Amino acid sequence: MSTDISRLRDFIVRATEIVGATKDEAAVLDQMRPLLQDLVSHDDWLPEEYTRPHPQYYQQYLLHCDPLERISVVSFVWGPGQSTPVHDHTVWGLVGMLRGAETSESFERDAAGKLTKTDEEILRPGEICAVSPIVGDIHKVSNAVPDKPSISIHVYGANIGAVKRHVFVPDTGEVKSFVSGYANATTPNLWDRSREARGA
Numbered sequence: 001m002s003t004d005i006s007r008l009r010d011f012i013v014r015a016t017e018i019v020g021a022t023k024d025e026a027a028v029l030d031q032m033r034p035l036l037q038d039l040v041s042h043d044d045w046l047p048e049e050y051t052r053p054h055p056q057y058y059q060q061y062l063l064h065c066d067p068l069e070r071i072s073v074v075s076f077v078w079g080p081g082q083s084t085p086v087h088d089h090t091v092w093g094l095v096g097m098l099r100g101a102e103t104s105e106s107f108e109r110d111a112a113g114k115l116t117k118t119d120e121e122i123l124r125p126g127e128i129c130a131v132s133p134i135v136g137d138i139h140k141v142s143n144a145v146p147d148k149p150s151i152s153i154h155v156y157g158a159n160i161g162a163v164k165r166h167v168f169v170p171d172t173g174e175v176k177s178f179v180s181g182y183a184n185a186t187t188p189n190l191w192d193r194s195r196e197a198r199g200a
């Protein structure tokens with residue numbers, strides 16, 4: 001039986017309206033936050049193929065990218081013990097916890113390249129945090145559940161898998177460029193309304 005992805009479709013429609021109406025980052029984040037919070041408050045819409053962990057690496061599955069690359073929606077799947085390096089995004093983003101829990105450690109980088117940890121929080125299902133060059137853009141994310149996968153839903157102000165970003169080595173201050181890409185070869189078909197049409 002297939003998953004009903006109508007919640008995801010409705011979220012993407014609303015999110016697209018928001019980025020089409022304003023380029024003001026603060027306004028976008030303010031309007032997008034309650035929509036994402038509502039989406040991740042329900043764990044009944046994400047297709048199973050975008051929930052699968054990898055035994056070694058966290059997975060970044062593309063769920064949707066706006067045709068103009070103004071927004072992308074991604075599911076991150078963390079296996080036990082998995083984490084990102086310290087990294088940035090270079091664009092605005094919102095992270096919503098869907099399943100399990102994750103630890104987000106925030107950092108600031110001074111003019112000499114030194115990183116200082118500024119905050120640490122644990123996100124649980126239904127909770128949201130923001131990242132961007134304006135509100136704070138450097139963090140490290142880890143699965144906070146020791147024996148199960150965790151899943152978070154991310155919304156970014158670009159096609160995040162194609163954005164040139166940076167990894168930071170805390171001990172040395174070294175900076176490495178990377179482009180993340182995506183783990184999946186296909187994306188959900190948001191626009192197949194055939195079941196709804198047959199039922200009407």
